[in-house]
Amino acid sequence: MAISGIPGLGSGMDVGGMVQALVNAEAAPKTAQLDNLEKATTSKVSALGQFRSALSTFQTALGKLNDASLFEKRSATSSAADTVSITADSKAIAGNYNVQVFNLAQTSKVALAGFENASDAIGSGTLTINIGDESLDIDVTDASLTDIRDAINAAGKDQGLSATIVNDPSGKGGARLVLSSDKSGTGNDISVAVSADATGDLGRLTFQPTSGADEDFQPTPVDADNPRAARVISYSRDANLAIDGINLSSASNTVEDAIEGVTLTLKAAQTEDALTNAETINLRVAEDKAGVRTSITEFVDAYNKMLESINSLTSVVSVGGDDGEPLAAALVGDSSVRSFMSAMRSELGSVAGGDGIRILADIGITTQRDGTLGVDNTKLNKALDNNFEQVNGFFTGDQGLTARLESKVKPYTESGGILENRTTALQNTLSSVDDQRETLATRLTKLESRLFAQFNAMDMLISQMSSTGNFLTAQLDSLPGVVKKDT
Structure with missing residues (x-):
């Protein structure tokens, strides 16, 4: 196959260049179109x-x-969010409410009788811990305060009961088992009973608090004569509040049923001065415009x-x-x-x-x-x-x-x-363009081969004709009587 720039042997023409020009001319319109x-x-x-x-x-x-x-959402605001906060759902009716918070709901916490050391064994038996209407039995054998604490925490975690040991650095109060409940509301105080068959000093852990209402829900003061005596640290108690002058109580500091669609979260009681002066906290519920x-x-x-x-x-x-x-x-x-x-x-x-x-x-x-x-x-x-x-x-x-x-x-x-359908159709068009390019490339390759074959055949023919012409010229020159012109 001839190469562009190299003349044909017979004709001297740039066969490759001419073939390439013809192929390019054939490809240009379709390539531009594609x-x-x-x-x-x-x-x-x-x-x-x-x-x-x-x-x-x-x-x-x-x-x-x-x-x-x-459009059902409600905005809710409190004039004293650090005392009582408010949220409202779609059932809440737009309006303003005046609230007073007399006291928060409390949980029960008691300190049982003190012992010399938390690690000393104090006896065997069954402790029955009551929290309101619920009770929990703890069986112990030759147990120390530490052992009892661990047994209570293991058995009481699902009921919100926990135990810790507090040591008095002065030694007067000794080591004391402190029980705490997460169940608030009046009547949920902690009490402890010890089985009749208990041995050692286990019976000293028996504790029955007096009514919180009788004590005005104030903690039991330390007995100066017996600093290791059991006492109430905090009584369980209802929260007390008033909404628009109506007195209400709640076992929890989260009040959900007082106003339909409204949840109040009590965070602090108002001061004595505020309550004496009948100061109120304004709560507002409105559409969430x-x-x-x-x-x-x-x-x-x-x-x-x-x-x-x-x-x-x-x-x-x-x-x-x-x-x-x-x-x-x-x-x-x-x-x-x-x-x-x-x-x-x-x-x-x-x-x-x-x-x-x-x-x-x-x-x-x-x-x-x-x-x-x-x-x-x-x-x-x-x-x-x-x-x-x-x-x-x-x-x-x-x-x-x-x-x-x-x-x-x-x-x-x-x-x-x-x-999506239009995009799919356009992507099909792009695929068609690729197919047409391949078809064009194949056609141009065939065209190039055909042109090279034709031009090479032509070049060979010219070469043969040139050889024949040279032969005839030589024969004529050798004939008698032929006179050559001077050059």
Whole structure:
């Protein structure tokens, strides 16, 4: 096969160069066509991906605003959150409440009789520990306070009972077993009974506290004459409070049933002065208008961001002044985009049935000159303050604005939807371009081989003709009577 730049043996022509030029001339139109098709198709695939992403982001904002629970949320505030905090669910009715906290709920804690050393064995038997109506039996044999403590902690963890040992550095109080319960409320005091068959000094751990109410729920003072005597560190007690002047009690500092849908957490009792002066803590429950306002603003922002993305994908930009050819984005004139935006504008401008809030403009949302949505916060706040339920009905539900908009977006973004099918078709086109390139390459290879064969045959023929001509010239020159011209 001849190589470009090396002349043919017979003709002296650049056979390789001529073949290459002819092959290039044959390939150029189809290659340009495939290059243009590939570039345009790739641009559209990318643009449709961006379009779908913008729609999905907008769809997320629609779903958030169409959540009925958004409008059921309640905001709850306390004028003294360090004394009583408040939370409210959707069942709570908006209103104001005045609360007084007289005392917090308490759990029981007792210190049993003291012993000289925690490690000394004090006896065998059964300890029955009562916490209100619940009881726990602890069997011990030749046990020390340390052994008893460990047995109580192992058996009592599921009942909220724990034990520790406290040592008096002065030696007067000795080593004492301290029992604590996590069960608050009046009547849940800890008491300890020891079986009749107990041996040693185990019986000294018997303890029956007096009524907390009789002691005004004050801890038992240390007995100066017997510092190792058992005593109450804290009585179990109900929390006592008043809501709008109505006295209430609660076994827990978490009060859930006093006001429907409202949970109060008592953190501290009011001071004596505050209670004497009848000072109250104000609690307020209201619709969570701030959360709704935020979601509406996010809906507007998401629409505007989607519109910005669509505008960039359908824009035509002038290049090089009046004489320059404009640069068109990948989705200029795209039917899917036109149909989608037409549906969006139709729904945004449609009038809802019923009274009150019927169009977006009624809550301060209007279309600007550039097609984006703008928010009049004053008008939006007024609508939320005066027509909260109507705003709810306008946006949410099967016939609400967000559901109608969602029905227009979904066919484009769903699996197997408009945009996915179009993308698949474009990807098939790209695969077809690859196939056509392979077909073209095969055809050009065959063309090149054929041209080389033809040009080489021609070169050989010329070579043969040249040889024949030279032979005839030599024969003629050798004939008698032939006169050569002087050169």
